[in-house]
Amino acid sequence: MIAVVALGGILGACARYAIALAHPLPADGFPWPTLLINVVGCAVIGAFMTVLTEVWRAHRLVRPFFGTGVLGGFTTFSTYAVDIQRLMLAGRAPAALGYLAATLLAAMAAVWAGATAARLVIGRRTR
Amino acid sequence: MNWLLVIVGAAVGAPLRYLTDRAVQARHDTVFPWGTFAVNVSGSLVLGLLTGAVAAGAASSQLQLLVGTGFCGALTTYSTFSYETLRLAESGAAFYAVMNAAGSVAAGLGSAFTGWAIAQALWV
Numbered sequence: 001m002i003a004v005v006a007l008g009g010i011l012g013a014c015a016r017y018a019i020a021l022a023h024p025l026p027a028d029g030f031p032w033p034t035l036l037i038n039v040v041g042c043a044v045i046g047a048f049m050t051v052l053t054e055v056w057r058a059h060r061l062v063r064p065f066f067g068t069g070v071l072g073g074f075t076t077f078s079t080y081a082v083d084i085q086r087l088m089l090a091g092r093a094p095a096a097l098g099y100l101a102a103t104l105l106a107a108m109a110a111v112w113a114g115a116t117a118a119r120l121v122i123g124r125r126t127r
Numbered sequence: 128m129n130w131l132l133v134i135v136g137a138a139v140g141a142p143l144r145y146l147t148d149r150a151v152q153a154r155h156d157t158v159f160p161w162g163t164f165a166v167n168v169s170g171s172l173v174l175g176l177l178t179g180a181v182a183a184g185a186a187s188s189q190l191q192l193l194v195g196t197g198f199c200g201a202l203t204t205y206s207t208f209s210y211e212t213l214r215l216a217e218s219g220a221a222f223y224a225v226m227n228a229a230g231s232v233a234a235g236l237g238s239a240f241t242g243w244a245i246a247q248a249l250w251v
Contacts, residue, residue: 009137014130078174078195079195
């Protein structure tokens with residue numbers, strides 16, 4: 001179980017690192033890459049967990065590998081918090097607050113949209 | 128080498144999140160997701176401390192990759208945080224959902240600043 005979570009976490013973190021390498025930020029830059037990583041991860045977990053709890057009798061390692069491992073390793077709360085702090089320390093308070101609110105609202109909208117989309121697809125298939 | 132640092136950090140951070148969540152969730156019987164809250168707040172503290180240390184020249188960019196990108200990145204999670212908040216909202220615990228969202232952000236930001244302040248006190 002631990003190994004499966006670790007493997008998934010490595011894959012998720014490497015995907016996040018690859019995106020960071022492809023989109024380097026200036027010291028006071030707006031952290032779009034992290035915002036998108038977190039929002040995409042939230043949309044995917046909303047759909048994944050809905051399918052997993054409502055229809056798919058998946059192998060017992062699927063959730064720890066993909067949900068806990070890959071998506072948990074891909075998305076990050078610590079970078080989100082430190083990015084807000086970095087913008088504040090750079091004197092960009094409006095950008096810091098905008099980033100704080102935009103990530104939170106987009107992430108919550110994304111997880112809801114992912115779950116709702118999955119339920120629509122499930123409903124259509126089982127009818 | 129850089130990739131290896133991220134891999135090693137994530138290989139420790141992700142299982143530590145899993146184990147912490149299990150341990151914390153086994154020790155209370157409320158609906159509040161304290162496990163994810165705990166890893167997100169402590170990971171933000173560590174990353175704030177590390178970022179402060181790097182800014183002060185006391186930590187290398189290699190350590191940033193190992194502990195920051197790898198360990199803290201994998202230890203903390205936005206996806207589980209958002210999903211657990213959605214579950215609270217959908218199960219009628221709207222107050223807990225709002226408290227989880229607002230509380231996690233406030234505590235995470237507070238601990239990032241605390242970590243930064245500790246780094247300032249130690250290395251500047």
